[in-house]
Amino acid sequence: MKLATFIPRSKAFQGHLSEPNLHDIPQESLRAHIHAYFEMVHPIYPFLCAETFQQQASSQNLLNLLAADRAWAALYYAVVAIGCQYNDGGSFEAGIGEAWTYFDRSLSHFQDILLCRGSLTAVQALMAMSIFSSTASAFQFEPLMLSEASIMAQGLGYNKSNSLGEESHRRTFWVLYFMEKVSCFITGKVSVLQDSNISCAIPDVKESTFHDYDWFFSFLQYGRLVSKIHSDLFTISSTNQPVADYNTKVQILLQELEAWRLSSPMRFRAGEQLKPRLLHEPLAQTIALMTHYLYLNALLTLSWTLLHFSAARLRATQQLELKRELMRTARSVLELTKYIDVAPSTPIWILGVMPLSCLLILFDLVVHNPEHPETGISLALLDIAGGHFSRLEFASKGTLPGSLIAEFAHLARQYVTEKRQMKNKHKTPDPSTNEPAHSEQPEAVTKAVEAAQPSVIFPSTETENYSQMAVSLPILPQEPLVSGASTTPLWTPAALQEADELFLPLIDDPSYHIDGLQLLGIDLKDLFDHPYPLTDGVGL
Structure with a gap:
């Protein structure tokens, strides 16, 4: 043939x-x-x-x-x-x-x-x-x-x-x-x-250089860094090494990633606020957005690596800080969606993969932590992400069903609202009736968990300043969290309150599942997939 x-x-x-x-x-x-x-x-x-x-x-x-x-x-x-x-x-x-x-x-x-x-x-x-x-x-x-x-x-x-x-x-x-x-x-x-x-x-390469930023060379440095991340952390031989050695490699890679971030000029630097008024050269905003997303992608990957591979060896406070960092990174990706050009020429990893991945991460965090103090901010960013995917459906004239993704924000907000209403209306049962207390689940609970279950997270990842981010992630067990700019701990035992705790499925409890629920009939992996017919009319 x-x-x-x-x-x-x-x-x-x-x-x-x-x-x-x-x-x-x-x-x-x-x-x-x-x-x-x-x-x-x-x-x-x-x-x-x-x-x-x-x-x-x-x-x-x-x-x-x-x-x-x-x-x-x-x-x-x-x-x-x-x-x-x-x-x-x-x-x-x-x-x-x-x-x-x-x-x-x-x-x-x-x-x-x-x-x-x-x-x-x-x-x-x-x-x-x-x-x-x-x-x-x-x-x-x-x-x-x-x-x-x-x-x-x-x-x-x-x-x-x-x-x-x-x-x-x-x-x-x-x-x-x-x-x-x-x-x-x-x-x-x-x-x-x-x-x-x-x-x-x-x-x-003169074409790929601003007066203060040689992004061609910077992107090559990033290519080399992610190549090292793959070879050091995700090959068969690397996954069999001791946990302490594995965590040490993650720490070194985080430091290299932070060094790469700091090597860029402030107006292009990932983790800082993106200011279009300072990006007046042709393609400057596109380069700045790529720089941010490349950094956040690698940071999110390393954070997930620590949480999945070493969660059992990290203390509760260290796991909590990692989850907070994961939440901030996902928020940053979603906030940057307002700078994405929703056009056929935009690479799909910027247009859809990274926003979708981080929307699902934030959705999981909201649904499983409805009482968290920052849930309101997360819900607002889910709405922003929903707007991005609705724009995508409009621009593609329905070819890419982005409004399905926007439903995640609606489900999360409905679930949090009903959960809080239940808490306010909770009543103590009358002892004379011998009736047990009702523990109804909100109607949105089932829908929310159904939507959360098939969320396959793809490694990809500016709301907050990241000058202390990468080097402050907890790497080795039994070590305090130390920021890159000072020796002040990012947490204290007294500051760790119950309301600040974060639960994340598949990390806190690997056996986590909910019985008796049917998953939604939507495969998110197919949202950006197209059937390509062969010349004889047979599907690929």
């Missing part, structure tokens, strides 16, 4: 795939899409030589070049597809929209790229296709594109390119390094790129 039969294609566009014809497309539109790509995407993923690509794209011999070089054709159509998303040609649904017509054409060359001899253009084509695939309409393709690009780049020796004239090889490889490492960390997949086998120098 041909490999091409495994590449999903929209039936509406199959007529375009075999013989691309650009005569019917206005050249002004193609140039506008290419311009949008180099304005909005290239500074973040600067693996192309902008001058060389634009010269070839505007050449009078473009059609002959597309027919002769399939790898360059795949790259060209992927770039046009990405740029088209920024010119109102994108869609949240697979196979729909102008941008997908170009992406389909790029996909039609996937088989040729894999079976033919590898080249720099082929690697770049796969990277461009993976950028388009990071969005909601095609995100299933991203791991495939990045893994194939990584295998090809290492096979061509780009990870060891240090000779003169190999600047483009080094630039391409390091952009691929960041893309692949972050994608694997978010999805939990194993990285193809081996850090121990990389020896090429990091190039200077």
Whole structure:
């Protein structure tokens, strides 16, 4: 069977795939899409030589070049597809929209790229296709594109390119390094790129530098950090090590994460309040949001690691501080949703995965701790998150059912209200009647717990200042919590009141379950999933 039969294609566009014809497309539109790509995407993923690509794209011999070089054709159509998303040609649904017509054409060359001899253009084509695939309409393709690009780049020796004239090889490889490492960390997949086998120098990239922030180099540092987190904490060999050694590694990684956070300028620094008025350069707000979410993602992952792996060895006060930090991190992610551009071009991990993960974390905390003093704040942030997902459903014209997520905020608020009403109306039973006290559950309890049960948390994660966050997390058992800026403890035994305690299912009690309840008929993992029909009409 041909490999091409495994590449999903929209039936509406199959007529375009075999013989691309650009005569019917206005050249002004193609140039506008290419311009949008180099304005909005290239500074973040600067693996192309902008001058060389634009010269070839505007050449009078473009059609002959597309027919002769399939790898360059795949790259060209992927770039046009990405740029088209920024010119109102994108869609949240697979196979729909102008941008997908170009992406389909790029996909039609996937088989040729894999079976033919590898080249720099082929690697770049796969990277461009993976950028388009990071969005909601095609995100299933991203791991495939990045893994194939990584295998090809290492096979061509780009990870060891240090000779003169190999600047483009080094630039391409390091952009691929960041893309692949972050994608694997978010999805939990194993990285193809081996850090121990990389020896090429990091190039200077002027397109990805503000006067006070070299975000290209900063993102590469983050890629290396999350690679270490995966290898030190989530491999088979690392999970078998003693708890003390494991916690020590987490502490070191938290310190490195905090050092990475502090290396950014204040206006871009993760954990500080994001102020758009200070981000006046093009793409500055996008870079700031990415910096915040990258940091919160790693911090949330490390916090969950400590709570799940070492909860039995941590004292109650240490567990409580970790849960508080988890709650603050989830709140920060939800507060930042107001800066997310709800558009087809936004990567799905920013648009949906991180907000959804943190909404479910905060929902669990609210439902299981309705009397906590900060429950009101958490409910307000659940409403904000619900608004974000409602915007998503509106923008996608119902393709992504975000209003289902907004129901979580309604269930949580209804449950907390009814729980408090029950507490206020509680009456002591009359001894003469010999009737036991009623312990009714609010009507929203069942719904709330049903919704909480299938909440599979994906590792991902600005309301509060984080200058004391990462290094203050309790790591080793029987050690006091010490902040990074002073020696004042973050807690005292006298300050630990019953109302401040936090219960979190699957951490406090691994056997936690509720009998007799039926789960809701909604699989949250499918909210951003799409069926991709094959060319013969059989579902994927």
